[in-house]
Each structure stands twice: as structure tokens, then as C-alpha cells.
Amino acid sequence: MLITAPETSDHLDVLPVTTLKGVGPRMAERLERLGIRTVQDVLFHLPLRYEDRTRIVPMGSVRAGQQVVVQGEIELAEVKFGRRRSLLVRISDGTGALTLRFFHFNAQQQAGLQRGHGIRCFGEVRNGAVTLELVHPEYQLVDVQAPLPADAHLTPVYPATEGVHQLTLRAISAQALHYLDRQGGSGLVDWLPAALVSSFHMTSLPAALRYVHRPPPDAAVDLLAAGRHPAQQRLAYEELLAHHLSLRRIRERATHTAAPSLGGGSTLAARLLAALPFTLTAAQQRVIGEIRHDLARHHPMARLVQGDVGSGKTVVAACAALAAVESGYQVALMAPTELLAEQHFRSFSDWLAPLGISVVWHTGRLKGNARAATLQAIASGSAAVAIGTHALFQAEVDFARLGLVIIDEQHRFGVHQRLALRDKGRDGEQRPHQLVMTATPIPRTLAMTVYADLDTSIIDQLPPGRQPVKTVAISHERRDEVMESVRKACASGQQAYWVCTLIEESEVLQCQAAEKTAALLIESLPGLRVALVHGRLRPADKEAVMQSFKQGAVDLLVATTVIEVGVDVPNASLMIIENPERLGLAQLHQLRGRVGRGNRQSSCVLLYQPPLSEQARERLAVLRETSDGFVIARRDMELRGPGEVLGTRQTGEMQFHIADLLRDEELLEAVEAGAARLLAECPEHVTPLIRRWLGAAAQFGEV
Numbered sequence: 023m024l025i026t027a028p029e030t031s032d033h034l035d036v037l038p039v040t041t042l043k044g045v046g047p048r049m050a051e052r053l054e055r056l057g058i059r060t061v062q063d064v065l066f067h068l069p070l071r072y073e074d075r076t077r078i079v080p081m082g083s084v085r086a087g088q089q090v091v092v093q094g095e096i097e098l099a100e101v102k103f104g105r106r107r108s109l110l111v112r113i114s115d116g117t118g119a120l121t122l123r124f125f126h127f128n129a130q131q132q133a134g135l136q137r138g139h140g141i142r143c144f145g146e147v148r149n150g151a152v153t154l155e156l157v158h159p160e161y162q163l164v165d166v167q168a169p170l171p172a173d174a175h176l177t178p179v180y181p182a183t184e185g186v187h188q189l190t191l192r193a194i195s196a197q198a199l200h201y202l203d204r205q206g207g208s209g210l211v212d213w214l215p216a217a218l219v220s221s222f223h224m225t226s227l228p229a230a231l232r233y234v235h236r237p238p239p240d241a242a243v244d245l246l247a248a249g250r251h252p253a254q255q256r257l258a259y260e261e262l263l264a265h266h267l268s269l270r271r272i273r274e275r276a277t278h279t280a281a282p283s284l285g286g287g288s289t290l291a292a293r294l295l296a297a298l299p300f301t302l303t304a305a306q307q308r309v310i311g312e313i314r315h316d317l318a319r320h321h322p323m324a325r326l327v328q329g330d331v332g333s334g335k336t337v338v339a340a341c342a343a344l345a346a347v348e349s350g351y352q353v354a355l356m357a358p359t360e361l362l363a364e365q366h367f368r369s370f371s372d373w374l375a376p377l378g379i380s381v382v383w384h385t386g387r388l389k390g391n392a393r394a395a396t397l398q399a400i401a402s403g404s405a406a407v408a409i410g411t412h413a414l415f416q417a418e419v420d421f422a423r424l425g426l427v428i429i430d431e432q433h434r435f436g437v438h439q440r441l442a443l444r445d446k447g448r449d450g451e452q453r454p455h456q457l458v459m460t461a462t463p464i465p466r467t468l469a470m471t472v473y474a475d476l477d478t479s480i481i482d483q484l485p486p487g488r489q490p491v492k493t494v495a496i497s498h499e500r501r502d503e504v505m506e507s508v509r510k511a512c513a514s515g516q517q518a519y520w521v522c523t524l525i526e527e528s529e530v531l532q533c534q535a536a537e538k539t540a541a542l543l544i545e546s547l548p549g550l551r552v553a554l555v556h557g558r559l560r561p562a563d564k565e566a567v568m569q570s571f572k573q574g575a576v577d578l579l580v581a582t583t584v585i586e587v588g589v590d591v592p593n594a595s596l597m598i599i600e601n602p603e604r605l606g607l608a609q610l611h612q613l614r615g616r617v618g619r620g621n622r623q624s625s626c627v628l629l630y631q632p633p634l635s636e637q638a639r640e641r642l643a644v645l646r647e648t649s650d651g652f653v654i655a656r657r658d659m660e661l662r663g664p665g666e667v668l669g670t671r672q673t674g675e676m677q678f679h680i681a682d683l684l685r686d687e688e689l690l691e692a693v694e695a696g697a698a699r700l701l702a703e704c705p706e707h708v709t710p711l712i713r714r715w716l717g718a719a720a721q722f723g724e725v
Contacts, residue, residue: 034062034201034209035714042197044190052185053194057717062210064198065231066714067191068257068680069178072246075144076239078172082118086149091173092120092156093142095166099135111135112153113143120147121155140166144177160189175236176243195235202228213707213714214260218696222259230256234680249685258681262693263700264715265678267708269474270697276322276475280452282425285318286349291341294373298337305483306334312479313342313457317426323455326473328463329481330651331615332488335459336369338481339428342457343370347379347406351425351454354446355409358431360385360561365590366430367409374407384410384419387561414446421446429458461615462608463651490649491618495602495628495642504598504627509547511596512577516622518596520580521613523604539600540580551575556582583613592620602628602645603638607658610645637661659684679715 039058040050053059058067079090094115102108109132111122122143124131135141145159164170180191202210212219212227219226225233233253237246245251249258291310295302302310309327316323329335343353355370357363367383374381382396382405399405403422408414424447447454458476469478496504508518520543522536540554553576555567571579572591579594583605597617602610610628618624628642644657681689700707 033211034065034198035060035211035710037061037201037209039064039194042194044193049186049190052183055183056181056186059717061198061201062714063717064194065202065210065235066679067180067195068234069180071179072176072237072243073144073179074239074243075173075177076175078142080117081113081115081120084118084120084147084154086147086154088147089145090147091142091144093140093164093169094120096135096137096139096141098137099132101132109135111141113141119153121150121153122159122161123150123155123157125158134163138166140164140169142170175238176241176246178235199232199235202231211710213700213704213711214263214696215699215703215707218699222692222696224256224259225252227256227260229253249680249682254680255686255689257679258686259689259693259696260711261679261681261715262686262689263696264712265681266474266693266697267700268712268716270701271708271712272475273324276324279321281320281322281455282349282351282452283318283320284346284349284351284425284455285314286345288314288345288348290344290348290377290379293377294340294344297373297376300485302337303334303481303483303485305481306338309338309479309481310341312477313338314345316477317342317345317455322453323457324476325457326469326476326478327457327459327481328469328478329459329461330463330484331461331612332619333461333481333484335430335461335481336366337373339430339457339459340370340373342426342428343407344374344377344379346426346455349425351423352400352403352405352421353407353426353428354414354421354424355407355428355430356414357409357411360387360411361564362430363409363411364561364565370407370409379406380404381407381409384408384413386411386413388413419446423449424454426455426457429456431460431462461612461651463655487621489618489621489623491597491614492623492625493614493628493646493649494625495630495646497632498629499632501629504629505543505546507627508543508578508596508598509550512547512550515593516596517571517574517576517591517594518578519594519598519616520578521597521599522580522582523599523601536580536582543578543580547578550577552578552580554580583609590619591616595620595622595624597624597626598629599626600629601631602642603630603634607641607644607654607661610641611649611651611654614645614649 037060038050039045039053039060040047041061042064045053050059056067058064073089075091077091078093079088081092081094084090084092092113092115094113096111096113097119098110098112100110102110106125109124109127111124113120113122120143122135140163141161142164143156143159143161145156148155148157162170178192178195179188180195182188182191210228210231214224214227224230230253233241233251234257237251242251246254313323313325313327316325327335327338329338339355343355346353355366357366363383363385367381370381380399382399384393384396384400388396396405396408397418397420400408401420401422408419408421413419427447463480464473508520511518520539522539536554536556540552543550544552553567553570555564559567567576567579570576571594574593594617597614599605599610599613605613614626617626626645628645630638630642634642641657641661644654648654700711
């Protein structure tokens with residue numbers, strides 16, 4: 023176990039990356055894009071996967087599809103002119119021959135690849151016109167008389183960026199490991215207490231890093247590929263611990279931050295609920311109670327409300343907003359799309375206008391006098407509730423007295439955006455309360471890690487009378503049958519959605535264009551009133567179409583995935599989703615949630631394009647089998663990965679070097695125990711541990 027030592031210039035966390043050979047100012051700038059600033063950062067920039075270059079394969083035994091290292095002599099090099107100019111280099115080793123093909127090459131490269139030179143190449147073997155080929159292989163020239171030995175370890179493949187080649191990353195990681203070995207590991211502080219490491223039977227930190235960067239030829243490749251090698255698990259544990267501690271710190275900091283107490287009364291909420299044509303479920307009432315309790319306190323609420331599609335999150339948000347308004351504060355509600363923002367604006371206006379509360383909406387498309395009037399109403403405080411897209415946090419928007427920020431479909435927003443909106447309500451040391459909502463349920467153990475800074479409420483009941491939607495998967499070849507069932511359903515007084523996944527024709531994705539589909543359906547179903555809505559329509563036109571559908575003036579609405587959230591038409595009981603294989607499970611579940619909102623049996627037809635991939639087949643099977651959002655979210659994460667589902671791949675939030683939330687789920691309880699122990703025994707180790715794994719991201723610790 024390593025001993026904690028004071029920071030000195032020998033310590034790898036303060037040794038700049040420019041110390042390493044080959045890293046000048048320009049390369050340092052590029053490496054910074056990967057979060058690499060110090061020698062320690064190089065050690066914690068971990069491989070994504072490995073290539074086995076420990077064996078040189080005879081050319082006579084290679085097969086198409088293999089990744090191989092071959093070594094031989096150049097027999098011929100020539101430039102071929104065809105549809106694309108290419109440099110062809112024929113090589114042989116006495117057992118067989120291969121062709122190297124380069125589409126991108128320069129004169130210097132061409133001059134180096136001359137007949138008689140020895141060469142070693144690595145790449146994937148493909149079928150070529152005459153011989154098997156390697157296209158753009160990695161290669162180095164070698165002495166024919168004294169060829170290099172094969173690599174002594176598996177070759178790491180690192181996350182890279184423009185201008186930073188794998189060869190550079192391998193060269194600097196080799197130097198960083200040399201520094202680690204030269205100092206006997208003393209330059210790298212292990213921030214985990216020795217007792218904690220031994221209690222979980224973990225390998226030492228230097229040993230884990232050496233193994234992960236340079237696995238020996240006899241390494242258990244299957245364990246490494248699955249991320250389950252003990253060395254990887256040691257590092258994954260530490261990374262999950264750093265993330266967990268950073269979120270606990272946010273939570274802790276919030277308890278020492280001031281916020282306005284919004285417990286002024288519940289008269290407005292009581293008036294709203296009395297006027298609603300439905301009664302809240304027990305789950306909605308429980309969650310409203312939890313929110314009201316938080317809002318009454320003098321430090322900022324940070325609560326995540328999870329609720330399946332159709333569970334009634336919007337009315338819960340409205341009750342929270344009324345608590346803020348009744349206490350004399352403004353509310354900002356941010357949604358990821360204009361359509362969803364419009365839907366919230368309509369709902370809030372319908373509910374709050376009778377109570378004498380002014381609701382405005384603000385998006386990037388608002389122009390001229392309307393924009394000026396909205397900005398003035400927000401700044402003066404005459405607008406109690408402002409609803410919109412990310413335009414709400416632009417510099418020109420100035421709130422008079424912002425007390426509550428509500429973020430819908432929160433996983434669509436990045437850290438910066440949430441911070442910016444929260445800071446709109448900064449009043450001296452005071453911060454507004456935050457309520458974040460999602461219809462993508464997250465398994466409890468994952469929520470403990472991903473949202474450890476938030477209290478979680480779950481609306482786990484659907485309104486009475488809601489029936490599960492019957493889901494079937496049907497091939498495109500039976501399209502005429504599906505159209506006939508739509509005709510019958512609409513003739514009997516029902517309404518239907520026909521969802522297309524793209525607006526424009528795309529041969530590559532084989533998706534029917536929405537406009538073309540609408541034209542086809544109008545022609546094929548002459549008795550039906552068909553309308554079209556997609557993201558490129560002007561807001562006023564989109565609104566007019568949606569209102570016509572809601573009022574029953576349209577039988578069949580052809581739409582893109584813009585209707586994924588925020589549309590509530592109880593009479594719509596049939597949905598056709600074209601090319602469902604193109605969408606994730608959570609998105610398909612959201613779309614399906616647009617039907618089944620009335621009291622009649624509803625159906626969803628997944629109209630797929632055969633042949634289906636194995637993963638697509640699995641996804642569609644899950645939808646047929648269950649309507650439980652938690653089950654669906656979990657399967658979606660297993661199939662597509664948590665980063666895709668939680669929206670973190672795009673936002674840069676929770677980007678893990680080596681941990682995987684699903685794969686490493688069994689580590690999460692140990693992570694919680696380790697966090698408690700570290701905070702109790704070595705609180706001074708928490709900051710450097712967070713900095714090691716989160717780097718610059720640690721500065722977003724107040725989100």
C-alpha cells in the first residue's frame with residue numbers, strides 16, 4: 023500500500039505532461055482535449071480495448087476478417103488509377119503474399135515503401151481483387167536480416183482525438199509507466215486507506231495501472247474484454263467512488279447554501295386540484311407532499327421525480343410551481359424541445375390563468391415585439407411562471423425573483439445548461455430550488471450513483487382506468503393489412519398516429535419519409551382525414567395541426583418523433599411506429615405512451631423493416647412483453663449502454679474512464695460503504711481522489 027506524501031515536484035499529479043518526450047506545446051494543447059494535463063492524467067487515460075500483436079502470423083494462414091500482425095519483404099509498390107487513386111504494396115514472407123492498399127498517401131510514404139525493404143504490418147484482413155488485403159494497416163519498416171521481435175504485451179487502444187494518434191498515446195503511456203516504476207510507485211498517491219483496499223481484496227494501484235496499460239501475452243483476454251479483470255475492477259471501484267463522493271459533496275454543500283423558504287401556503291394548489299376533472303393518485307399526492315416539505319426549508323431542494331409515461335408528472339410540477347408563486351417567487355420550467363415547452367405552456371395556462379397567474383413562454387424562435395414583451399414581463403416579475411427551452415438561460419433573460427427551477431426530461435440537458443439556469447436565480451448567497459423530472463425510469467441502484475446529489479421521488483401509479491397498450495410487431499410486407507386496420511379503427515370513431523422516424527428520404531436508413539407516407543395514406547385511405555406534423559413546421563402551423571387532432575377534426579396524424587412527449591389525446595387508441603428498429607427502447611416506450619390515455623383498449627403496431635438484427639429483435643420483444651418503464655429502462659441500458667440512455671454521452675456528464683454502471687452494479691454497495699469510511703477516516707483524501715478521476719468536470723460540483 024502506498025503512503026500519503028506531501029505534494030512535491032516528483033508527484034505525478036503535478037508533473038506536467040510536457041515533461042514527457044515528444045510532447046511540445048501544440049501536442050499538450052491537443053492532449054488537454056482528452057483531459058490530459060499531467061503525467062498522472064496519462065496513467066488514468068485508460069484503454070478502451072486491446073489488440074493481440076504478440077504473435078506474428080504466417081501470411082499463408084491468414085483469413086479474411088482476422089486482425090493480424092504479419093512481417094515480410096516488399097516485392098512490389100505501384101500507384102493504381104481507377105475510381106480512386108491508391109498505392110498498392112505487395113508483400114510476402116515465403117508462406118504466402120498479401121497486398122497493402124493505401125487510399126491516402128504522400129510522396130514521402132511512397133518513397134519509403136520500396137521493393138526489398140522489410141516491413142511489419144497490423145490490420146484487418148479483407149478479400150481483395152487478386153490477393154487478401156490490408157487496407158491502411160499500421161506498419162513500420164524493419165531490417166530484413168534482423169527483424170524485430172513480436173510485442174511482449176497486448177496492445178492498448180486508447181480514447182483519442184483529432185491530431186493525437188494511437189502511437190503517441192502508447193509512447194506517452196510507456197513513459198508515464200516508466201516514471202511510476204522509476205519512483206517505485208511513490209510518485210503516485212493511493213488515496214484509499216490500506217484497510218479499505220485489503221478488506222475488498224483489491225490489488226495495489228500501481229500494479230492495477232501497469233496491468234491495464236500493458237497486459238502480458240498470457241492475460242485473460244475474455245476478462246479484459248468484458249472489463250471484469252481484477253485490475254480493471256480495482257480502478258472501476260475507485261472511479262465509481264470518486265463520482266459518488268463528488269455527488270455527495272454537492273448534496274452536502276447544498277445543505278449549507280441558502281434558499282428562499284416557499285412554504286407560504288397551499289390555497290392556490292387546493293383551488294387548482296378542486297377544478298381538475300380528475301382526482302390525483304395516492305402516488306402523486308405523496309410526491310407533492312415530499313416536494314412541499316423540501317420547498318419549505320431554507321436550503322435548496324434538489325429532487326428528482328421519476329414517473330412512467332402518463333403517470334401525471336406535469337400536474338405535480340404545477341402544484342410545486344403554485345407553492346413558489348404563493349410565496350411571492352417566480353418559476354422557470356425548461357423543456358428540451360419546443361413542442362414539449364408548448365405543451366407545458368398550454369397545460370399551465372389552462373390551469374393557472376383561472377387563478378389569476380400570468381404564464382409566459384420563451385424560446386429562441388420568439389422574435390420582435392413579442393420577445394421584448396416576454397423578456398420585460400420576466401424581468402419585472404409580472405410573469406410568475408416562465409416556460410421555454412434552453413433559451414430561458416441566455417444572458418438577456420433576467421428574472422426578478424426566481425425561486426424554483428423545474429427541468430423536464432432532465433437527461434437531455436448538459437451540466438452547463440442546468441448550472442446556467444440555476445444561476446439565473448442567484449440572489450447574493452441564495453439559490454433557487456430545483457425540481458428535475460424524467461419519464462425514463464432509472465433502476466434504484468443506478469440512481470443512487472448517478473443522482474446521489476438528488477432526493478428521489480417515484481410516481482409509481484398510473485391514473486385509474488388506464489389499460490396496458492397491446493403491442494405487436496409486424497413486417498413491412500404486411501403494410502396493406504396494417505392500413506386496413508387503421509381504416510377500420512378510424513371508421514369506428516377512434517383516432518390514430520402513424521409515426522415515421524425521419525422527415526427526408528434516406529436510402530441508407532430505409533426509412534419512409536413522413537411527407538411521402540402522408541401522401542400515400544391520403545391516397546390509400548380516401549375516407550379518412552389525414553394530417554402531417556414534423557419538427558420543421560412553423561410553431562403556429564404545428565399548433566394548428568395538433569389542436570385539430572385533439573379536437574377530433576383529424577382521424578390519422580402522420581408525425582415524426584416530435585410527438586414523443588407532451589401530446590395528450592384520450593381518443594387516440596392506435597399507433598403505428600415505422601422502422602422501430604431505428605429507435606431505443608425508452609424512446610419507443612415514450613411514443614407508445616401517447617395512446618392508451620382514454621378508457622378503451624389501445625394498440626401499438628411496430629412496423630419493422632426485415633431482416634432485423636439480433637439486438638433489434640430483442641428490443642421489440644421487450645416492448646411486446648412489458649409496459650413497465652423500469653423494466654424497459656433497464657433492458658435499454660443493457661442493450662445500448664447507460665451513457666446513451668441517461669443522456670450523458672452527449673452532455674459530457676458521468677463520462678467514465680473504465681467503470682460501467684450496469685456491469686459494475688455489484689460494486690455500488692461497496693462504493694457507498696467505502697465513501698462513508700473515507701469521509702470518516704481520511705476526509706482530506708476526498709478532494710484529490712475526485713480531482714484524479716473527474717479532472718475539470720469536478721468544477722461542476724455545484725450543479
